[in-house]
Amino acid sequence: xxxxxxxxxxxxxxxxxxLLTILSCALYVNWLPILVPLIFLIAPFxxxxxxxxxxxxxxxxGRDIWSDSSDHRGVLETGYFITSFFVVSGVGxxxxxxxxxxxxxxxxxxxxxxxxxxxxTILGYVHAFIxxxxxxx
Amino acid sequence: xxxxxxxxxxxxxxxxxxxxTAFYCGWCGDVVIQLFDGISHKLPSRTESVGYxxxxxxxxxxxxxxxxAVYATSRTExxxxxxxxxxxxxxxxxxxxxxxxxxxxxxxxxxxxSDIGGGSVxxxxxxxxxxxxxxxxxxxxxxxxxxxxxxxMHGRTAGDEAYFGFCISxxxxxIFASSMILWFGRNGGGSEPPFPGY
Numbered sequence: 001x002x003x004x005x006x007x008x009x010x011x012x013x014x015x016x017x018x019l020l021t022i023l024s025c026a027l028y029v030n031w032l033p034i035l036v037p038l039i040f041l042i043a044p045f046x047x048x049x050x051x052x053x054x055x056x057x058x059x060x061x062g063r064d065i066w067s068d069s070s071d072h073r074g075v076l077e078t079g080y081f082i083t084s085f086f087v088v089s090g091v092g093x094x095x096x097x098x099x100x101x102x103x104x105x106x107x108x109x110x111x112x113x114x115x116x117x118x119x120x121t122i123l124g125y126v127h128a129f130i131x132x133x134x135x136x137x
Numbered sequence: 138x139x140x141x142x143x144x145x146x147x148x149x150x151x152x153x154x155x156x157x158t159a160f161y162c163g164w165c166g167d168v169v170i171q172l173f174d175g176i177s178h179k180l181p182s183r184t185e186s187v188g189y190x191x192x193x194x195x196x197x198x199x200x201x202x203x204x205x206a207v208y209a210t211s212r213t214e215x216x217x218x219x220x221x222x223x224x225x226x227x228x229x230x231x232x233x234x235x236x237x238x239x240x241x242x243x244x245x246x247x248x249x250x251s252d253i254g255g256g257s258v259x260x261x262x263x264x265x266x267x268x269x270x271x272x273x274x275x276x277x278x279x280x281x282x283x284x285x286x287x288x289x290m291h292g293r294t295a296g297d298e299a300y301f302g303f304c305i306s307x308x309x310x311x312i313f314a315s316s317m318i319l320w321f322g323r324n325g326g327g328s329e330p331p332f333p334g335y
Contacts, residue, residue, distance in 0.1 A: 073184050074243070077323060080188025085196040092200030099204055100211040 006128045010121050017117030024110030030103050033111035036094055040119040043086035050079025090115050187322030191315045198311030202229055205304025218298050228309050231276035236316035238269035244324035273313050280309035
């Protein structure tokens with residue numbers, strides 16, 4: 001079954017991401033990089049909420065139909081805007097911290113890698129298991 | 138990720154206009170058109186690309202500013218000669234408010250043929266858009282003014298002591314680019330349907 005391999009792959013991605021983040025905090029006894037995967041964790045939520053709002057009238061997730069009618073386009077664009085804001089923030093926060101020499105550059109690389117893995121896990125989960133026919137959650 | 142259904146348009150019942158340019162060479166034009174047909178429904182839509190690009194530019198702008206402010210205040214060995222003041226924050230905040238104002242205006246509200254009280258609505262929308270665009274341009278100019286008045290005119294043109302000035306200018310240029318991309322991207326191509334299958 002393809003679902004089993006997907007689940008195992010996503011779980012190992014998530015575990016690797018959390019491991020890298022914990023390493024970036026614990027190796028340099030500075031727990032500020034733990035904020036990075038939290039930012040990546042809340043990044044998909046504006047996207048999901050706005051898609052849900054925009055597709056709500058179509059009986060749930062009718063996104064392909066509604067994505068270009070003009071009254072739902074603004075809502076969708078707001079979702080994309082805020083989501084990409086959070087994704088860039090997940091990279092920008094450790095860069096700022098390491099540029100100000102609050103955390104070390106190695107901790108920056110580790111935490112960004114860990115956060116991107118966590119975000120990739122969320123994207124992969126949504127792509128693989130949440131289909132357009134049934135609503136989110 | 139968008140999962141668009143493949144378009145069920147045959148080439149037979151919808152003949153596509155072939156371009157007769159200098160690059161047209163029989164079969165390779167067909168190959169290019171088929172390649173474009175194959176990938177055109179996998180590319181992100183205009184809404185997606187505009188929203189993501191504008192958000193990325195906006196976030197990079199604000200993080201550049203935060204980076205400059207944090208770097209200027211956390212360097213203590215030789216402290217930065219110009220302290221960070223509230224006036225450094227004003228252009229960025231005005232740019233952000235201008236982005237919100239400009240992007241609350243749709244193109245349908247700007248064009249005059251609205252059915253209920255058309256002229257009044259269009260006039261108000263045009264006034265709002267004018268206010269927003271002039272706020273955006275004014276804060277862009279204000280950022281350059283802050284950089285020049287606080288840094289360049291005092292001979293601080295390079296290195297760490299001018300870093301925050303460049304950060305303010307870069308922040309406002311990025312936020313202005315973001316708001317213009319969002320505005321023209323949203324309102325530019327609405328007339329022709331991007332997905333003819335629907």
